[in-house]
Amino acid sequence: MTDAAHVRLDLPPGYRVGEWVLKEPIGTGSWGVVHAAESAEDGAEAAVKLLPTHLLPPGQRASMEQLVRREVRFSLETDHPHVVRTREVLTVRDPERPELDGATALVMDRAARSLQDALTERADDGPAPLPDAPRILAGVGAGLAHIHQRGWVHGDLKPGNVLLAPDGEVWLGDFGLTVELDGTHAYVPPLGSLDHVPPEWWSDREGGRSVVRPTADIWAFGVLAHQVLTGGLHPFPGSTPRARALAAQAYARGTAELRLENGVPEGWRALIADCLRPDHASRAALDAGELAARARALEAPGAGRPGAGRARPEGRGRRLRVVAAAAGVPLVAVGVTAGLLLADDGPDAASGGGAAASRPASPSPSVPGAIPAASDVPRKLRPVLTSAARRCAEEEVTPAFLAAMLKAESGFDADARRPATDEYGIAMWTPSVFKSWAQDGDKDGDKSYMSPPDAIAAMSNFVCWLDQQYKKKGMRENLPALMAAGYRTSSRTVIETGGVPERVRPHVERVERYLREYSG
Incomplete structure (x- = not known):
């Protein structure tokens, strides 16, 4: 579906589909727009998702129609307290709005x-x-x-x-x-x-x-x-x-x-x-x-705590209707398609994919390389460091190691700047280089090298990659030192040198000293 189709389906409050009066939009996704809705008959609340089946190109339309038929049949056959109820399936008929005429509307119970x-x-x-x-x-x-x-x-x-x-x-x-x-x-x-x-x-x-x-x-x-x-x-x-x-x-x-x-x-x-x-x-x-x-x-x-074992409320019996509507006038039947109460975020989203899945975790003594409670690592950074370290499967990339890197790079100063070398922020990123490592290489303009969580996450991505490159070359001794050196130079420089280059040895020694402190 094109962005223009999205916009054209974003209807003003008050538009009526069958008995349902649309209210504010509550979500958009790759397939449609979801509106809160209220019944004009009894005031019941619902969610109505509008799907522009008629605006899709022929190739996509065939696949979508198959999904439509499948979901209608699923809705007819499934009635369970833990499966959301589809109340109605409507086809919108509104010749005065050709961009909407023929759209599919799903009416479902509305979740909080x-x-x-x-x-x-x-x-x-x-x-x-x-x-x-x-x-x-x-x-x-x-x-x-x-x-x-x-x-x-x-x-x-x-x-x-x-x-x-x-x-x-x-x-x-x-x-x-x-x-x-x-x-x-x-x-x-x-x-x-x-x-x-x-x-x-x-x-x-x-x-x-x-x-x-x-x-x-x-x-x-x-x-x-x-x-x-x-x-x-x-x-x-x-x-x-x-x-x-x-x-x-x-x-x-x-x-x-x-x-x-x-x-x-x-x-x-x-x-x-x-x-x-x-x-x-x-x-x-x-x-x-x-x-x-x-x-x-x-x-x-x-089971004895409040809310557990809650019974199914009355009035949730099956009442699926497959009809069509134009401003409340029933017409011809049609089906449904992908998406329910809340608009999907597309196939790549994981519903918050990066947002919730990479949520900062508080350090715990049982986490390998956890940061000691008595250390000088700022408390607000500790869950960020723990979460960033978890992004990497290499055992050498720990919260303590990342903390040692930050201490050596900036002394935990989120506003640190070295304009002469074009390095900024708590992890001393060069802006152009940061873009290559933020979000695993995805050029995400919303990420900032001056934001400590973003800068630390990108640092973890980069040193994890360095660790893997060294191991591929058989370099498995003193990997924290090699990662610190690669961060200051490059993986190629470290590999060609066969170890820590002399010009960054003082910096690497500081990282090693801080790592010993944070690992004790």
Whole structure:
């Protein structure tokens, strides 16, 4: 869908679709625009997503129509307390507005927020679980088990597609990639959230489509559970969905270990590890029914707290209508397509992908290379350093090492400047070089070399890459010193020298001295 189509569907409050009077927009995505809505008949609240099926080019339209038909059938067949309800499917008929005439509208129960929103709101709390985390995960597991038992696979399970109702209910949402199994598997377009799909998703293709199995949802539940129990931390390092997906693939190949956050409780840790087994065959030992049962059992210790075990509210019976409307006048039936209550963020988003998944974590004595409490490292930087170190799978890149680097570079001065060498900020970045390492190489104009979190994250990306380059060349001794030297010169200079170049040795020795202090 073009940007222009997005704009043309962003309707003013008061526009009516069937009985639903549109209010303010509450989200936009790659497929449509979502509006809050209120029934003109009884004042009930809903969310209406407008999808410009008629504006798509023929090739995309055929795929979208297939998704439309699939989601309509899914909505007709699925009724469960933990699956969001689709109330109506409408075709808008408004000849006076040709840009809108023929658009598809989905009317659904409106959530208060998504699970991604909840994670984002707690961004500053470090790696602490969300309130009611066990209850939320038990609800997700129950909804997933129901879908699988009826022969469907969700296909895009992530925090942005788990919805939290005003009364605390947990709903699975956004069934645009949900597919019915044909035997043991099915095929979907090569979409999905890159850091929530299993490693085999990248290679298991046929005719341009990805093979999807129930074990894909099992994997995604493992990723999601880790995020819910750690305040947003992804179980695989990386500052972008692509980087985290590559780390998951390295784990699946056996070249990297699965490193779960230390604060994850033991029972959940075991379940997450089973969900994140590296290949489809080993993951198949855990089906969604057993997953849901284990999640319910893990919820039990907190079952007596407020909000747990909340009953389904009255009036949530199935009432799906498939009709068409023009300013309230019913006409012809049509289907639905990708997206539910809250607009999707596109296939690369991971619902907050980088935002929540790379959330700063508070240092813990059990974290390798954690920063001692009595050190001079500014307290506000410690969770940022811990989170940045987690982006790298190389064991030498620790919070203590990054702290030592910052101390040697700027003395933790966020406003440090060396105009003569064009170096600025807490990590002394040259602006043009920073752009190459911020967000794993993505040229993101919103990132700033003068922002300590951005500068530290980019530093972690760069020294992690240096560490890997040295290891490829067989240079495995005193890697912290080599990384510090490469940061001041280049990987090529260090490799050609065969060690620390003489001209940066005093600087490297300072880094080593600070590292010993922070490692003690």
